[in-house]
Amino acid sequence: MRRALPLLPLLALAACAIGPSLDERLATYIGRSELELVSSLGVPTRSxxxxxxxxxxxxxxxxxxVPGGFIGGPWGPWGPYSRGFYGxxxxxxxxxxxCDVTFALREGRVASYVYRGQGCA
Structure with a gap:
């Protein structure tokens, strides 16, 4: 049982793993036809x-x-000024x-993409 204990933190981290990145997801469209792209993502905003x-x-x-934070006194949330009117x-x-994603198509197939914006994840 002692040998299993060091693995517990690793298993906990593995359980929190996130899915593929935005680049990995968008890269799957490279080489696809315009029809496949629109069928998958819907009608684009503009072309x-x-x-x-x-x-x-x-x-x-x-x-x-965006959750607000604690506004406390100079010694943190338990300082003398952390309650009342000051905290x-x-x-x-x-x-x-x-998030804006733009796909470039050549000869009807996705050749590249670019994205920008603070909401791209």
Whole structure:
């Protein structure tokens, strides 16, 4: 049983593992046709054609809650100034985040992609 104890923290970390990154998910579209892309992601927000290339842009806009933090005295939450008018919890704020993904298509197939925005994850 003693040998199993050092593995417990590793198993706990493995249980918290997250899925593939945004790059890994978007890379699966490279080489796919425009039809496959639109069938999978839906109709793009906008498109543009120039120089024999077509660009399809997808936008995601959402609002996230940013929890407030503790506002306490100089010695932390248990200091002499941490209660009453000097301390407490601030309110939750809401912030808009956006992620734009643009796919470049050549000859009807996804050749590359680029994304930008603070909401890309």
């Amino acid at each position: 543009y054609e120039t120089g024999g290339q077509k660009f399809l842009q997808y936008e995601e806009n959402r609002t996230v809650a 407490g919890f601030s309110t939750t704020a809401y912030a808009p985040v956006q």
